Amino acid sequence: MTASDPLSLVFAALADPTRREILSRLSRGSATVGEVAAPLAMSAPAVSQHLKVLERAGLITRTAHAQWRTLSMQAEPLDQASAWVEKHRREWNLRLDALEDHLRTMRTTHRTQEAES
Amino acid sequence: MTASDPLSLVFAALADPTRREILSRLSRGSATVGEVAAPLAMSAPAVSQHLKVLERAGLITRTAHAQWRTLSMQAEPLDQASAWVEKHRREWNLRLDALEDHLRTMRTTHRTQEAES
DNA sequence: TTACTAATAAAGCAATCACTTAATTAAGGA
DNA sequence: TCCTTAATTAAGTGATTGCTTTATTAGTAA
Numbered sequence: 001m002t003a004s005d006p007l008s009l010v011f012a013a014l015a016d017p018t019r020r021e022i023l024s025r026l027s028r029g030s031a032t033v034g035e036v037a038a039p040l041a042m043s044a045p046a047v048s049q050h051l052k053v054l055e056r057a058g059l060i061t062r063t064a065h066a067q068w069r070t071l072s073m074q075a076e077p078l079d080q081a082s083a084w085v086e087k088h089r090r091e092w093n094l095r096l097d098a099l100e101d102h103l104r105t106m107r108t109t110h111r112t113q114e115a116e117s
Numbered sequence: 118m119t120a121s122d123p124l125s126l127v128f129a130a131l132a133d134p135t136r137r138e139i140l141s142r143l144s145r146g147s148a149t150v151g152e153v154a155a156p157l158a159m160s161a162p163a164v165s166q167h168l169k170v171l172e173r174a175g176l177i178t179r180t181a182h183a184q185w186r187t188l189s190m191q192a193e194p195l196d197q198a199s200a201w202v203e204k205h206r207r208e209w210n211l212r213l214d215a216l217e218d219h220l221r222t223m224r225t226t227h228r229t230q231e232a233e234s
Numbered sequence: 235t236t237a238c239t240a241a242t243a244a245a246g247c248a249a250t251c252a253c254t255t256a257a258t259t260a261a262g263g264a
Numbered sequence: 265t266c267c268t269t270a271a272t273t274a275a276g277t278g279a280t281t282g283c284t285t286t287a288t289t290a291g292t293a294a
Contacts, residue, residue: 029212
């Protein structure tokens with residue numbers, strides 16, 4: 001990932017299970033770096049680097065009190081990502097040939113499921 | 118991106134402007150490799166490699182007739198990506214502290230806009 | 235001051251990424 | 265057959281990724 005446009009930064013940030021897990025945690029409420037790192041099987045610097053990626057994508061903010069950093073998720077970049085995906089899902093659904101593909105796939109899937117059962 | 122789980126593959130595929138442009142084109146209807154490559158400022162092998170990434174993520178399929186490959190977008194992986202994003206946007210919106218952050222951000226934004234006008 | 239804790243910075247490493255050019259495969263038309 | 269077109273494979277390159285260990289910064293407390 002060399003691209004540095006906002007949408008690329010967001011999708012790249014989401015393209016890692018560890019970072020998605022961190023965001024999952026933060027979507028349920030703010031937490032310190034230590035709290036977020038606890039369930040992760042990696043060193044503290046590794047977590048810090050993941051946080052930097054999330055921050056650069058605008059998905060989290062850090063606020064310092066004493067020697068702790070409180071991490072908060074920011075939803076706006078997620079809105080942008082969602083908007084892109086939804087737009088193209090919608091476009092695809094409008095296409096007649098895509099619809100035909102879809103029906104064929106459903107028929108095939110149905111036949112496959114029957115064959116498997 | 119070392120991760121190879123389905124969701125990581127999809128997000129990683131979307132984390133590149135060229136690949137998003139290819140998907141944009143295909144969301145409006147199937148096309149050959151040549152048609153998709155035409156507006157892109159890079160060599161044919163480079164396009165071919167991007168297509169491989171999209172295919173590995175399940176976002177496109179290729180069907181051959183003669184020396185042409187017709188590319189079709191597949192929406193299902195996009196559904197998965199959308200589901201993940203929507204789930205976490207929803208979670209975030211439910212949090213009281215996130216809501217407070219949101220209100221504070223809106224107030225700050227409002228004040229900033231006033232200062233700028 | 236000294237020690238302890240929370241977190242980041244620095245440096246190094248193997249693997250992957252996004253390209254390139256050159257070579258190859260596969261099909262159609264003269 | 266020979267030539268052209270469409271596309272992929274192979275090989276090479278510099279930049280980036282996701283970790284590591286070691287060192288450093290910053291704050292609290294004895």
